[in-house]
Amino acid sequence: MSNETKPAVEMRGITKRFGEVLANDCINLAIPAASIHAIIGENGAGKSTIMNILYGFYSADEGEIFVDGDQRSINSPREAIALGLGMVHQHFMLVETLTVTENIILGAEPTTGIAIDYKKARARVREISEQYGLKINPDARIADLSVGQQQRVEILKTLYRGARLLILDEPTAVLTPQEVHEMFAILRGLKAQGKTIIIITHKLAEVLALSDHITVMRDGKVVGQLATPDATAEKLASLMVGREVLLRVEKAPAQPAATTLEVKDLALTDKQGHAALSAVSLVVRSGEILGIAGVEGNGQTELIEILAGLRAPSAGEVLLQEKNINKLDARQRKQLGVAHIPEDRHRRGLLLPFDLASNSILGVHRNAPISGAILLNQKFIAERANRLVQEYDVRPPNIALAAKSLSGGNQQKLIVAREMDIKPNLILVSQPTRGVDIGAIEFIHKKIIEYRDNGAAVLLVSAELDEILSLSDRVIVMYDGRIVGEVDPKTVTEEAIGLMMTGGK
Numbered sequence: 001m002s003n004e005t006k007p008a009v010e011m012r013g014i015t016k017r018f019g020e021v022l023a024n025d026c027i028n029l030a031i032p033a034a035s036i037h038a039i040i041g042e043n044g045a046g047k048s049t050i051m052n053i054l055y056g057f058y059s060a061d062e063g064e065i066f067v068d069g070d071q072r073s074i075n076s077p078r079e080a081i082a083l084g085l086g087m088v089h090q091h092f093m094l095v096e097t098l099t100v101t102e103n104i105i106l107g108a109e110p111t112t113g114i115a116i117d118y119k120k121a122r123a124r125v126r127e128i129s130e131q132y133g134l135k136i137n138p139d140a141r142i143a144d145l146s147v148g149q150q151q152r153v154e155i156l157k158t159l160y161r162g163a164r165l166l167i168l169d170e171p172t173a174v175l176t177p178q179e180v181h182e183m184f185a186i187l188r189g190l191k192a193q194g195k196t197i198i199i200i201t202h203k204l205a206e207v208l209a210l211s212d213h214i215t216v217m218r219d220g221k222v223v224g225q226l227a228t229p230d231a232t233a234e235k236l237a238s239l240m241v242g243r244e245v246l247l248r249v250e251k252a253p254a255q256p257a258a259t260t261l262e263v264k265d266l267a268l269t270d271k272q273g274h275a276a277l278s279a280v281s282l283v284v285r286s287g288e289i290l291g292i293a294g295v296e297g298n299g300q301t302e303l304i305e306i307l308a309g310l311r312a313p314s315a316g317e318v319l320l321q322e323k324n325i326n327k328l329d330a331r332q333r334k335q336l337g338v339a340h341i342p343e344d345r346h347r348r349g350l351l352l353p354f355d356l357a358s359n360s361i362l363g364v365h366r367n368a369p370i371s372g373a374i375l376l377n378q379k380f381i382a383e384r385a386n387r388l389v390q391e392y393d394v395r396p397p398n399i400a401l402a403a404k405s406l407s408g409g410n411q412q413k414l415i416v417a418r419e420m421d422i423k424p425n426l427i428l429v430s431q432p433t434r435g436v437d438i439g440a441i442e443f444i445h446k447k448i449i450e451y452r453d454n455g456a457a458v459l460l461v462s463a464e465l466d467e468i469l470s471l472s473d474r475v476i477v478m479y480d481g482r483i484v485g486e487v488d489p490k491t492v493t494e495e496a497i498g499l500m501m502t503g504g505k
């Protein structure tokens with residue numbers, strides 16, 4: 001094999017079990033140097049596991065790893081870093097109170113004598129960020145950076161440690177469309193300078209736009225490897241899921257009826273006097289989906305949390321079926337049929353150490369018949385949990401497992417199942433399909449439409465413009481805590497709505 005074609009990394013026959021679960025089943029993977037390689041597959045297919053093995057987080061039960069042609073055993077991230085590998089996780093691991101430079105040198109400090117040579121490190125950070133077009137101020141505090149910038153810091157950190165191969169696990173799930181464009185430019189630049197990139201993502205359009213080669217995984221196995229020019233979204237979708245997938249939302253026109261939710265002049269001012277929400281008024285009728293478009297951080301989260309009863313507004317009124325519910329807490333609202341699918345499934349959605357059965361009753365456990373006279377009705381809970389896990393295709397379908405052992409997308413499916421099962425009048429849903437595979441996106445979209453058609457009012461927040469425009473019957477745009485306009489999702493152009501989202505006219 002000549003030097004040009006020698007893979008940067010090769011994995012042969014990698015197998016990994018977690019108890020009964022065969023997460024990786026004899027995986028073979030060769031990644032050509034200076035290329036961008038996408039790994040795709042359903043939730044739970046084993047994508048994160050195979051990359052965590054490469055990065056030394058997990059050790060494989062069987063198989064071999066070659067880096068630049070030499071067989072290596074990688075027993076910790078430290079050993080992976082020494083071999084020129086770097087990984088950016090979906091959940092960033094930065095210290096908010098420290099600066100960019102301080103974060104980057106944590107654990108890798110160049111020292112002069114005993115003192116850390118901050119100046120030298122800072123200069124090096126600046127040099128790397130210029131070389132790769134990462135545009136980051138080395139002295140900025142992490143807490144003051146946007147999510148997209150924080151991600152660049154994570155990339156810088158791997159480069160600072162000398163990474164020649166970067167692994168990115170769902171890097172765009174948390175980015176705005178603009179940030180995704182910037183990120184792609186950075187990744188292409190890295191490739192042009194000889195870096196090798198492995199990216200895990202559920203977004204087929206990104207895979208097609210960015211990668212050179214694609215590996216498709218299903219049930220722990222590699223089920224397809226192809227060059228990107230030979231791929232189409234349809235082909236990839238059916239390889240991933242093993243059937244045809246509807247890549248477009250199909251729905252009948254809405255039949256809006258009586259007003260379910262009315263919000264009047266809602267305001268929220270934080271302790272520093274900053275207005276997170278100002279004069280927000282809106283109406284959602286039974287039988288319609290109202291989408292809120294906007295760049296994340298423009299008040300959507302606060303609005304949904306107020307409506308769900310998790311936060312009190314500074315001013316304004318919330319009416320559910322004409323009744324003021326301002327004073328009701330989240331549990332009381334749930335009893336009136338308000339479902340909430342939160343954006344942050346770790347903080348608000350699940351108790352990770354608890355089993356799926358317990359998680360399936362969170363927030364509804366005081367409702368009959370789940371709560372018997374004194375004891376929770378275990379038999380009913382187990383039956384219900386089993387039914388939800390089947391109906392929503394949560395994998396593996398074992399209600400005794402801890403929520404933390406589910407893959408990210410399967411955690412999301414469990415939350416959606418639990419919330420939808422209360423037969424809601426009003427569904428508050430934030431980022432319903434973040435991190436979820438295309439089969440599950442299709443399923444969740446169908447469910448939302450089914451509930452709409454049965455008379456639920458749906459308020460949808462999503463960072464995915466596609467999702468907002470295809471699912472919503474009406475769309476309003478939020479910017480800087482205000483509603484800046486309403487658009488027709490059938491006719492509005494991406495440019496027009498994008499301009500509104502960023503504060504243009």
Ligand SMILES: Nc1ncnc2c1ncn2[C@@H]1O[C@H](COP(=O)(O)OP(=O)(O)OP(=O)(O)O)[C@@H](O)[C@H]1O
Nearest residue numbers: 018023043044045046047048049405406407408409
């Ligand atoms: N630490 C763990 N303990 C037990 N089971 C695990 C653990 N990590 C992963 N698994 C299981 O291994 C399988 C593969 O999980 P993995 O996280 O690799 O999936 P994934 O392809 O990354 O999915 P997603 O797209 O949802 O992130 C799943 O069935 C998962 O439940």
Ligand SMILES: [Mg+2]
Nearest residue numbers: 047048407408
């Ligand atoms: Mg994963």
